[in-house]
Amino acid sequence: MGSQRYFTRLTAVLAINAAVVLAMGTLAQAQEATNRDTNANLPTAYFHPNVLYFKVGTMSSQTTTLTNTSAETLDIKGFSLTGEHQSDFTFTTNCPLSLARHASCTVSLSGMPTAAGPIGKLVESDNSAAGRHYVSLQAD
DSSP states (O other), X not given: OHHHHHHXXXXXXXXXXXXXXXXXXXXXXXXXHHHHHHHHTSOOEEEESSEEEEOTTOOXXXXXXXXXXXXXXXXXXXXXXXXXXXXXEEEEEOOOSEEOTTOEEEEEEEEOOSSSEEEEEEEEEESSSSOEEEEEEEEO
């Protein structure tokens, strides 16, 4: 008689745990679907090339192109340079604050690196799912 009560309780506990796991799985699937739907309406973009190479001690300019690959407008919040040697460079851009769907714009970087290796990054902030896009700056 005692073992029957034990198995009845065990069965009840297992049923409750199974219901909790099922509910958690359903919640996770619902959140994933919501994230997919939310991101589906956000623009996508990329830089090409996404790495620019400079020669140490030589003044030069390089250009990269930012392309909005989506059917949505890319709202550009700004550009910045980061990294230990960011002061070696300046940049100019013809990118509008709102980059139309499937449109491109350019960013030109000029400078003379004083050290070899990774110099820094050009960072573009926007309303895409990624929120930011990067161009790595290298010197040799």
